Amino acid sequence: MPTDSSLEHVKKTRQREEVARVSTGIRELDEAIEGGVPRGSWVAITGEPGTGKSILCMHFAWAGLRGSDPVVYVTTEAEFRDVVRQARQLGMDFENYSIHDISSSREPQETPQIVVVDIFGLLKVARQLSEEQGEEGGRRYAVLEIQTLVAAIREAYKILGVLREGGKGVTKHVRLVIDSLSAFWADKPAMARKYSYDLKVSTHRENVTSYLVSQYAMTTKSTFGFGLEHIADGVFHLWMDDVEKSREIRRYMIIKKLRMTNHYRKAFKLEIEPGYGVKLVPLE
Ligand SMILES: Nc1ncnc2c1ncn2[C@@H]1O[C@H](COP(=O)(O)OP(=O)(O)OP(=O)(O)O)[C@@H](O)[C@H]1O
Numbered sequence: 001m002p003t004d005s006s007l008e009h010v011k012k013t014r015q016r017e018e019v020a021r022v023s024t025g026i027r028e029l030d031e032a033i034e035g036g037v038p039r040g041s042w043v044a045i046t047g048e049p050g051t052g053k054s055i056l057c058m059h060f061a062w063a064g065l066r067g068s069d070p071v072v073y074v075t076t077e078a079e080f081r082d083v084v085r086q087a088r089q090l091g092m093d094f095e096n097y098s099i100h101d102i103s104s105s106r107e108p109q110e111t112p113q114i115v116v117v118d119i120f121g122l123l124k125v126a127r128q129l130s131e132e133q134g135e136e137g138g139r140r141y142a143v144l145e146i147q148t149l150v151a152a153i154r155e156a157y158k159i160l161g162v163l164r165e166g167g168k169g170v171t172k173h174v175r176l177v178i179d180s181l182s183a184f185w186a187d188k189p190a191m192a193r194k195y196s197y198d199l200k201v202s203t204h205r206e207n208v209t210s211y212l213v214s215q216y217a218m219t220t221k222s223t224f225g226f227g228l229e230h231i232a233d234g235v236f237h238l239w240m241d242d243v244e245k246s247r248e249i250r251r252y253m254i255i256k257k258l259r260m261t262n263h264y265r266k267a268f269k270l271e272i273e274p275g276y277g278v279k280l281v282p283l284e
C-alpha cells in the first residue's frame with residue numbers, strides 16, 4: 001500500500017491500463033481515478049441537497065456526448081428542459097446534440113444521441129405496462145416503481161438502436177444517468193437494497209456505465225434506505241459544511257470507493273463556477 005496518498009502520487013503510480021476507463025467529464029476527478037471510472041461500473045453519487053450531485057451527472061452525460069457515447073438520462077427531480085438550462089449555464093449545451101424525450105408522441109427523425117426519461121416518460125411507460133396487463137386480473141404499475149424504470153430504460157436502449165436482439169445486453173457503450181434513484185423507494189426505504197439489486201440485475205451490462213444519485217436525508221444523515229452504496233462499484237460522496245456555523249457554502253467531494261482503482265483518498269473542495277461547472281481542488 002502506498003503511504004503517500006497525495007494526488008501527485010496517485011497520478012505517478014497509475015497502474016498499467018488493464019481496465020477500460022470512462023471519463024467523468026471532470027479533469028481533476030479523472031486524474032484522481034486512473035483516467036476514469038471502470039467501464040461498465042455503477043457509481044453512486046451521494047449527498048445532501050445542493051451539494052452538486054445533479055451537476056456531476058451533467059458532466060458525465062456531457063463527456064459521453066462529446067465522445068460519441070449514447071446517453072440515457074433519467075430525471076425524476078426536474079423536467080429535462082430545466083436540466084438543459086442548468087447545464088447551459090455551466091458551459092454544456094445539450095441542445096447541440098439530438099435529444100429524444102420518451103414521453104413525446106413523435107417518432108424520432110433520426111437516431112438520437114440522448115434519450116430522456118423524465119416523470120412524464122415514466123408515466124407513459126407505467127400506463128403502457130398496466131394496459132398490457134389487461135383490464136382483469138392485471139396490476140397497475142406505479143410511476144416511481146423499479147419495474148417501470150427498467151422498462152423505460154429498455155425502451156430508451158431500443159430508441160438508441162443499441163438493444164441487442166433478444167433483449168439481453170446492448171451493442172454499444174452507453175452512459176446511463178438516474179437522478180435520482182432514491183425517488184423510487186422514498187416511501188419504502190427498507191426496500192432500497194432489494195430494489196437496487198433488481199435494477200442492477202436488469203440494467204448492469206458490460207456496455208453500460210451508470211451514475212446513480214442517492215439523496216441523503218437531512219435529519220438522519222443517512223441515505224434513504226441502505227443498499228445502493230454496497231451494491232455500487234463506486235461511491236462519490238458530496239457534502240457541505242454546516243452553513244449555520246460556516247455562514248457560507250463550502251462544498252466537498254470524496255471518492256469513498258471505486259473498485260479496480262487506486263484512487264485519491266483525500267477530499268476535494270468542490271466549486272461550481274458559472275460557464276464552467278465543477279472544479280475540484282485537492283485539499284492538501
Ligand atoms: N450557474 C451557476 N453558477 C454557479 N453555481 C451554480 C449555478 N447553477 C447552480 N449553481 C449551484 O449549484 C447548486 C445546485 O447543485 P445541484 O443541483 O447539482 O445539487 P444537488 O446535489 O443535485 O441537489 P438536490 O439534492 O437538491 O437535487 C445550486 O444550489 C447553486 O449553489
Ligand SMILES: [Mg+2]
Pocket residue numbers: 053054055077179
Ligand atoms: Mg439534484
